[in-house]
Amino acid sequence: MRIRALVALVGLLLVAYAVDAVAASQVKSVRLWRAPDNTRLVFDLSGPVEHSLFTLQSPDRLVIDINGATLGTPLNLPIANTPITSVRSAQRTPTDLRVVIDLKKAVTPKSFSLAPNQQYGNRLVVDLFDNAADATPPPPEPTVATTPAVPVTPVQPAIKLAPVPNGKRDIIVAIDAGHGGEDPGASGSRGQHEKDITLQIARELQRQINGEKGFRAELTRTGDYFIPLRQRTEIARKKGADLFVSIHADAAPSSAAVGASVFALSERGATSETARWLADSENRSDLIGGAGAVSLDDKDKMLAGVLLDLSMTASLSSSLNVGQKVLSNIGRVTPLHKARVEQAGFMVLKSPDIPSILVETGFISNSGEAAKLQSSSHQQALARSITSGVRQFFQQNPPPGTYIAWLRDSGKLAQGPTEHVVRPGETLPMLAVRYNQSVATLRSANNLTTDELKIGQTLEIPATVLAAQQ
Ligand SMILES: [Zn+2]
Structure with missing residues (x-):
C-alpha cells in the first residue's frame, strides 16, 4: 500500500x-x-x-x-x-x-x-x-555511424552455386517496389501515392519477366509495408538476384517536370544537381521508416558514407549497360526526362555484387503523368519496356550456368534483338515469318493490343531462338 x-x-x-x-x-x-x-x-x-x-x-x-x-x-x-x-x-x-x-x-x-x-x-x-520458428526478426538497421568500412566480400551468393539441374538455372531479377507502409513516397495532387504505383508496376513487371523462359522475378516487397533500404538489397541477395531493379515515381518542385529516368549508382556522387536532390529525397525514406537512430542532420554524412564505400566497378559498368537498354526501351512508351542513364548515390543501388538500377517511371507531381502512371495500360507498357531492356542485356551478358547462357553457347541464340520499321504492305504474320518469331511473341514484345500495324511504326524484334521451340 x-x-x-x-x-x-x-x-x-x-x-x-x-x-x-x-x-x-x-x-x-x-x-x-x-x-x-x-x-x-x-x-x-x-x-x-x-x-x-x-x-x-x-x-x-x-x-x-x-x-x-x-x-x-x-x-x-x-x-x-x-x-x-x-x-x-x-x-x-x-x-x-x-x-x-x-x-x-x-x-x-x-x-x-x-x-x-x-x-x-x-x-x-x-x-x-x-514468433513462428521460421520467422526471425530482421536485424536492426545499421546506421552509417556503426557501419564498419570493411571491404565488401565479393559475394557470389551461395544460392547461385547450389546444384542446378543441367546448369540451366533461371536468371533471377529482384524487383523492388519503392517505399511502402508509412512511407508513401511522392504524392500526387489527387492523393496518389508513389508506394501504390510502384507496387502495381513491380507486380506487372514480375508477371512479365516470369513469362520469359529462362528468367524468374522476385519482389522485395509484396504488400503495403515498409522495408529499410539496406534490407531491400539484402532480400535481393538472399534470393540470388542477378539484377536489382528498383521502381519509383518522381516528384519535383515544378509540376511541369515530366518523363522517365534511369539511375545507376554514382562512384563520385551525383552527376547533376537534380540527381543530387533526388538522391537525398529517396535516401530520406530510411529516416521516415527506420529505427530512429539516423536523423536528418546526418544525411550528408550518410550520403558521404554511401559514396565513399563503393567497390563495385564491374557491377557499375553492368548497371550502366542494362540501364541504357532499359532507358532506350522506356523511351518508346513515354517521354524521357534525361536521355542517358544518370548516376546518383541512391542507397538502394549500393549492392557491390549485383548490377542495380533505379527506374523513375515518371513524375507523380505532374497531374497528367500521375494519371498515366495509375492506368494499367501504361503500367503494362512500362513493364514491357523494362522487360525488353533486361532481356536484351542478359542475352548479351548471360551469367554462366543459366539457361540463357546455354542458349547462347549452343548457338541457339541468334544475333539480336533488333528493330524493324514497318513499311507499306507489311503485316504482323509476315514479319513473324521473316524474323522466325511467333505472332504472339511480336505482339507481346511490342505490347500490341491489335495486329494492325502503322506505316513507320518501330517494332522490337526479340533475339531469335534458332532451335525449334518445342
Ligand atoms: Zn521514390
Missing part, C-alpha cells in the same frame, strides 16, 4: 509535470501495416510522449502505455491477417493513455519514437514480430 501510495504520488508529480510539458499530445491517428514477418503500428501524435510496453499471457496481450497523451481517433484498424484480435484503449489518468492489443498468439514487440520530419509529426512505432 505504501508503494502504491508512492507510485500514486510519483504519478501525480509526473502528471503535474506532464500537464506542463506534454499533456497536450493527442493520438491523431493509428496506422497498421502487415509485413510477411511482422505487424507495424504507427501512432501519429500531436507532440512528444513517453511510452512503455509489456506483454501479458493467457490470453496473450500487449499493453502500450502512452504517457502524456489522449486518444483523438477511433481505433478501427485493418487487423485481418495479423496476430491481433482486437485493440482496446482506456484513459488511465486524464493524460495517460493505455492501449491493449489482444493477440491470437505471443509476439515479440519492439518500439521506438520518431521525431518530426518533413512528412510527419511525432510518431510512436510499435513492431510486433511473429
Whole structure:
C-alpha cells in the first residue's frame, strides 16, 4: 500500500509535470501495416510522449502505455491477417493513455519514437514480430555511424552455386517496389501515392519477366509495408538476384517536370544537381521508416558514407549497360526526362555484387503523368519496356550456368534483338515469318493490343531462338 501510495504520488508529480510539458499530445491517428514477418503500428501524435510496453499471457496481450497523451481517433484498424484480435484503449489518468492489443498468439514487440520530419509529426512505432520458428526478426538497421568500412566480400551468393539441374538455372531479377507502409513516397495532387504505383508496376513487371523462359522475378516487397533500404538489397541477395531493379515515381518542385529516368549508382556522387536532390529525397525514406537512430542532420554524412564505400566497378559498368537498354526501351512508351542513364548515390543501388538500377517511371507531381502512371495500360507498357531492356542485356551478358547462357553457347541464340520499321504492305504474320518469331511473341514484345500495324511504326524484334521451340 505504501508503494502504491508512492507510485500514486510519483504519478501525480509526473502528471503535474506532464500537464506542463506534454499533456497536450493527442493520438491523431493509428496506422497498421502487415509485413510477411511482422505487424507495424504507427501512432501519429500531436507532440512528444513517453511510452512503455509489456506483454501479458493467457490470453496473450500487449499493453502500450502512452504517457502524456489522449486518444483523438477511433481505433478501427485493418487487423485481418495479423496476430491481433482486437485493440482496446482506456484513459488511465486524464493524460495517460493505455492501449491493449489482444493477440491470437505471443509476439515479440519492439518500439521506438520518431521525431518530426518533413512528412510527419511525432510518431510512436510499435513492431510486433511473429514468433513462428521460421520467422526471425530482421536485424536492426545499421546506421552509417556503426557501419564498419570493411571491404565488401565479393559475394557470389551461395544460392547461385547450389546444384542446378543441367546448369540451366533461371536468371533471377529482384524487383523492388519503392517505399511502402508509412512511407508513401511522392504524392500526387489527387492523393496518389508513389508506394501504390510502384507496387502495381513491380507486380506487372514480375508477371512479365516470369513469362520469359529462362528468367524468374522476385519482389522485395509484396504488400503495403515498409522495408529499410539496406534490407531491400539484402532480400535481393538472399534470393540470388542477378539484377536489382528498383521502381519509383518522381516528384519535383515544378509540376511541369515530366518523363522517365534511369539511375545507376554514382562512384563520385551525383552527376547533376537534380540527381543530387533526388538522391537525398529517396535516401530520406530510411529516416521516415527506420529505427530512429539516423536523423536528418546526418544525411550528408550518410550520403558521404554511401559514396565513399563503393567497390563495385564491374557491377557499375553492368548497371550502366542494362540501364541504357532499359532507358532506350522506356523511351518508346513515354517521354524521357534525361536521355542517358544518370548516376546518383541512391542507397538502394549500393549492392557491390549485383548490377542495380533505379527506374523513375515518371513524375507523380505532374497531374497528367500521375494519371498515366495509375492506368494499367501504361503500367503494362512500362513493364514491357523494362522487360525488353533486361532481356536484351542478359542475352548479351548471360551469367554462366543459366539457361540463357546455354542458349547462347549452343548457338541457339541468334544475333539480336533488333528493330524493324514497318513499311507499306507489311503485316504482323509476315514479319513473324521473316524474323522466325511467333505472332504472339511480336505482339507481346511490342505490347500490341491489335495486329494492325502503322506505316513507320518501330517494332522490337526479340533475339531469335534458332532451335525449334518445342
Ligand atoms: Zn521514390
